[in-house]
Amino acid sequence: MKNNIRVERAIKNITQADLAERVGVSRQTINTIESNKYVPSTVLAMKIARVFGKAVEDIFTLDDED
Numbered sequence: 001m002k003n004n005i006r007v008e009r010a011i012k013n014i015t016q017a018d019l020a021e022r023v024g025v026s027r028q029t030i031n032t033i034e035s036n037k038y039v040p041s042t043v044l045a046m047k048i049a050r051v052f053g054k055a056v057e058d059i060f061t062l063d064d065e066d
Contacts, residue, residue, distance in 0.1 A: 003060045005034045008052045023047040 009019060016030040023030075023044060032038035033048075040048065040060075049056045 001039050001060055001062055001066055002036060003033065005030070005048065005059060008054070008059065012052065014051075019048070019051060022051050 005019070009016070016034070017027045020027045020030045024047070025044065029038070033040050045056050045060055049059045052059060
């Protein structure tokens with residue numbers, strides 16, 4: 001699964017720590033999600049999408065191998 005969290009954060013001018021605080025996780029969790037090392041739960045993905053005012057599908061996309 002790929003994501004464009006880093007791009008969305010840049011558009012909104014928020015840090016990993018800011019996003020983490022808004023969704024209730026650690027900055028390290030946001031970092032691992034951005035690095036495609038961790039796939040977030042559905043609830044967390046929805047919280048992240050809500051921060052950016054977008055649909056989950058606009059933030060997260062499936063790879064062909066997913």
